[in-house]
Amino acid sequence: DGGITQSPKYLFRKEGQNVTLSCEQNLNHDAMYWYRQDPGQGLRLIYYSQIVNDFQKGDIAEGYSVSREKKESFPLTVTSAQKNPTAFYLCASSPRSSGGTGELFFGEGSRLTVL
């Protein structure tokens, strides 16, 4: 079945450590996104990529980094520079075409806790 796979589902990190969250999709979508979700808040865009080897900062990119070396993969690194990294992270994708309607397809999320 086509979909988006995020791993790990739960991750614990000590302060000062970088961690990388994996996101893989087999939907053949061009665009991929990373969102952060905090309790009682909507989703905030961290980074997005519309084609391989290209990505743009979203609204809250500070302390995060990404790469897009393959169409299927869009890993997110949470660096030690991110002051409050404990959150639920969601990866999403969408087809990039002029006929698209902008809907997003989501993975099941990764919960990061900083100890």
Added chain:
Amino acid sequence: AQSVTQPDIHITVSEGASLELRCNYSYGATPYLFWYVQSPGQGLQLLLKYFSGDTLVQGIKGFEAEFKRSQSSFNLRKPSVHWSDAAEYFCAVGAGTNAGKSTFGDGTTLTVKP
């Protein structure tokens, strides 16, 4: 700038009762509007979307929503709620085909009483 307001943080309804979740948006052109549902610890799933045509749109799981341009609203409805509908619901306004520019509301948590 586009924005979305979901006025109700938490709603409780009895099983079998009707449901309406409110969503108001601000957008300079014809909006692309979405409702997503999120179960605890899970990702979001699209319930329905509107971008043109009939202002009453049908979605999955028996949900529908009505686009009212004059009121800048896109309220979600269901005639009879099931216990499995308990979840968090997000309204979003999108900037056309650039889905990454979607703006999400803060969500409404639905509790269903037996």
